[in-house]
Amino acid sequence: MAALLQLKDITRDFGTVRALDGVSFEAAAGEVHALLGENGAGKTTLMNVAFGFVRPDHGEIIFDGRRYTAMTPQAAMAAGIGMVHQHFKLVEEFTVAENVALGSPDYGEALRPSEHSRLKSIIRDTGLDVDPSAVVEDLPVGLRQRVEILKALFRGSRLLILDEPTAVLTPRETEDLFRVLLRLREQGTGIVLITHKLDEALSLSDRVTVLRNGKTVLSRPAAEVTQAEVASAMVGRELDSGARDLPIPQEDILLEARDLSSPETGQQPAQEISFALRAGEILGIAGVEGNGQTALADLLAGVLAPQSGSLLLAGRDVSREGVDGRLRAGLAHIPGDRQTQALLLEFPLRENLLLGRWPLGEFLRGPFLDLGALSLSTREAIEAYGIRGATVQTPAMSLSGGNQQRFVVARQLGAKPRVIVAVNPTRGLDVGAIEYVHARLVEHCERGGAVVLISTDLDEVLALSHRILVMYRGRVAAEYPRGARREDVGLAMATGRAA
Template sequence: MNTSAEPESGDPPAVELTGITKTFPGVVANSDVNLTVRAGEVHALCGENGAGKSTLMKILYGMQAPDSGTIRVRGDEIAFRTPAEAIKAGIGMVHQHFMLADNLTVLENVVLGAESEHGIGAKARRRVRELAEQAGFELRLDVLVESLGVAERQRIEILKVLYRGARIIILDEPTAVLVPQEVDELFTTLRTMRERGFTFLFISHKLDEVRSIADTITVLRRGTTVGSVGASEVTSRALAEMMVGSELPVPERGPSTVTDREVLAVEGLSAVESQRPVLDEIELSVRAGEVVGIAGVEGNGQTELVEAIMGMRQIASGRIRMGDQDITSFGTLARREAGIGYVPEDRHRQGLLLDESLWHNRILGHQTRRPVARGRWLDRQGAKDDTRRIVEQFDVRTPGIEVDAAALSGGNQQKLIIGRELSGQPRLLIAAHPTRGVDVGAQSGIWEHLRTARAEGLAVLLISADLDELIGLSDTIRVMFRGRLVATADPRSVTPEQLGAAMTGTQEAV
C-alpha cells in the first residue's frame, strides 16, 4: 500500500499542517503531525478516539494553539488565535452536535451572528437562497428549526459556514445520525460542492463511508501520522489495521439467549409536549437475554421513549413494569434501584460531570448502592477501588482515576459509562447510541461487553442510528416514526435500506 499521498503540483495545498505538536498535562495529544489537503478534494481524517483528530481540528479552527509546528492555508503561514480568525481565512466547521436555536427560523439561524455580512433583510435572504442553490439544498427559510429533521438541520449548519465565506469545511462525524438515504443525499451535496471548488476535511469512524466519499485518507494513531492513502487504493480492513492494528470489528449477536422471562413491559404509553403527541400508544416488551433494537430518524420519539421509561418525562397515559413490579409512579432513582442501567445518548450533557474525577463519575446514579455507598453514606474508598476495576476491565485509557472526565477521549468516556452501568448489575440496560462517535477499537469492546451481558441474562433496549449495529446486535428491531412503533423487523433478514425506508415512512413494514 502506498501510504503517502502527495499534493499535485501547481496551486498550493488548501491546508498544510507541518510538525504539529500539542501536549496537555500527562497527555501528548499531537506529536509531529503532518497533513496536506489539496484544494477541491474531500480529505478524510481517521483514527481511534484519543488519536488526536479532534485536537488537530481544533488547532486548525483556532480553538487551540499548537506548542510547535506550522499551519499554512493556501500557501500562507497563519497562526489562528480564535475561530473568528479561522472563519475570516475561509475555514468553517460543522460540529457533530448541532449548534442551532430551535425557536428561530432557518433564515434566522443562518444569519445569526453574521448580520454584518448582508444585513437581516432581503439581501440576506437572496444570499442564503443562492448558497442553498449552489449546494443543491431545498430548504424552507421561514420554518422554525424545531420542526425539522436531522438531515435538514445539518444542511442549515453547512449553510451557516458557507454564509460566512468558508471554502474549506471541517465536517465532524457528519453521518453519525443519518439514515442511509440521508447519507446518500449528503454525499451528493459534497460531490456537487467539490466540483465547485470547495474543500472538505471529513472526520468519521465509518470506514466504508470514508472510502465512498473521500479522495484521500489520512490516519492518525496515538497522536501521530500513520500515513495518507488514496481512498481507491485501500480496503476498510486495511484502514482498520492502520488505525488500531487489528481487523475491522463486526457486530454479531451470537446464538440466541432470549428467555420467556419478561423484564420490561411498556403498555399503552403516551406522552404530550406543547399539545403535540410525542409518544402514541407504545407497546413494548424486552425479555431477559434479549436485545430489542429501536430504529428511527432522530426526532421521532426515541428520546422521549427513553425519558419516559427512565422517569425523566411525564406521561399522559400508560403503564411501565419491571417484571411484576409497576414502576409507573417511581422517580428516576427508584427506577434505577429497581434494576435499570442507563447509557444516555449525550455523554457530556447526561452521562458525566466533565469537571469531576473519574471516581466521582463512578458514583453518578448509583449513590445509594454498594460499592460506592454504605447505608446512607458514600464510600469514597469503595468508589475509588471500583473505578480502578472498571478502568482495567473496560480498557479505559487514562493516567489515573483522579483525572477529570473531560481529559479522556470520547471513546474512553463512553467505556467508563458502559462500565459504570454494567457494574450496577442491572436487569435492564437502556443503551442509547452506545457507540456514537467512538472508534472501531472502542466500538468492538463495547459490543463485546453488551454481548457478554446479554448472554448472562441482561435485557437490553438498544437505540442506535447505526443500522449495521442494530442489525448485528438485536434479536428483534422495532421502528419508530412520529412517536409510534410502526414496524417490526427480523435482523436476520432485513437490510439497512429496508430499515431506512421504514424509518422515513416510505415503507410500512419490513
C-alpha cells in the same frame, strides 16, 4: 492538484498529553479528504488548529499560499475556511437567511429575498435545498446541517471542514448530503470529512488520512486502500468484523411495556408503546433523532413518570418507581449523553461511581459513606474495563470520550441489573471502544439479561438486535426481525411506514 491548506509538523500538548505530535496534513481544492481516527487520536484537534480554535505549540499553517503560525477563527473565515461542527451553532428562533447573515460581512445581501440574491444562487448551484425564510427550529436535523454549510459557503469558504456530519442523519439524508458534497467538489471546493464510518470515508473521498495517538499512521489515495487496512490502522490491530452471534432468547419475559405514553414535556412525546422483552434478548429501537426515543428512554429508565400505561419488570409493575427504585428492581440505564447525563465531569471517578449506584446502598457503613468500598469498586471497574491511566481520584472530564463511556458502562453493569436500557451507547466512540461496548451488552444477554438498545445509528441497531422497532413521531411504526434489509428499515425511519 494544488494544496489549499497545508498543516506542517503540527505539535500540540494539553497538559502532559501530546494531542498532536508532528502531524502534517494537506487538503486540495476540488478534493474530498477523509480524516479518520479513534477518539483522542487528534483529528478534531488537528482541524481545530486549522480553524484557529486551538493554537499549535509548534508547526505552521499555510492556507492559499499564506503562512500563519497560529490561526484565529476570524482569520480562518476571512481566508476562506468554513467548519461545520458536530453540534450546530444556529440561532433556532431565526430564519435560515438570518442565520446565514449573522456574523457575515455582507449580511444585507443574505437577507435580500430576491431570486437573484447570492444566497439563492448558492442554494441553486449546490443543491442545498432549503427555504431561506424557514425558521430554523422548525427544520429537521438534516436541513439544519444544510444551513450550517450554507453559512460557510456564503462567507466564501473554499475549504469546508465537516466534523462527523452523518452522525445525526438518516440514510436518506446522508445520501443527499453526499450528493451536495460531490457537487461542491466539482465546483472546486476542498472538503475535509472527519468521520468514523469507514465505508462512507472510502466511498466518498479522494484521499484518506488516519491519525492514531496524535500521529499520522496512514495517508493514501482512497482508491488504493481497503476498509480492513484503514480499520486496523485506526486501532493498531486487526478487528473481528461482521455481525455478532447473538444468544438465543429464553421464554420468560423480563420487561413488558403496555401502552406506555409520556407526558408533554416540550419534546416529542412517546405514545402507546408496547413490547415484551425476553431474557437474553436485545430489542433495538431505531428512528431518526427526535421521534420520541428520548421520551421512551426516560419512561423506561424512570426519569419520566408515564402519563398512562404501565411497565412491568419481571412481572412487577415499576411504572411508579423512579430511576433509583427501578435500579433496585433490576433495571439499569446508560443515558444518551454521557457528559451531561451520566457523569459529573469535575468529580473524581469514585464519586461518579456513586452517582450511578447510590440507590443500591452498597457503599454505606451506618449512615456514612464507606469510601474504602467505593474506591475498591471503582478500581475494579477501571481495571476490568481497561481505562488506562485512571485512578479513583481522576476527574471524569480528563478521560477521553471512549473511556468515559467505558466507565459508565462498567458502572451500570456493575449494578448487576437484569435489564439494561442503553441510549446511543456508542455515539462518538471509535471502532475499538464500540466493539468493546457491544461485546459487553451481548455478554449481558448471554448471562440471561436483556437489553433495550435505543440508537440513532442504524448500523448499530441492525448489528446488535434480535428485533427492531422503528419509531416515528412518537409511535412504533414498524417491527423487523433480525436480518432485515437496511434499506427497508431506513425507509420506515424516514416515512413511518413499513416497506
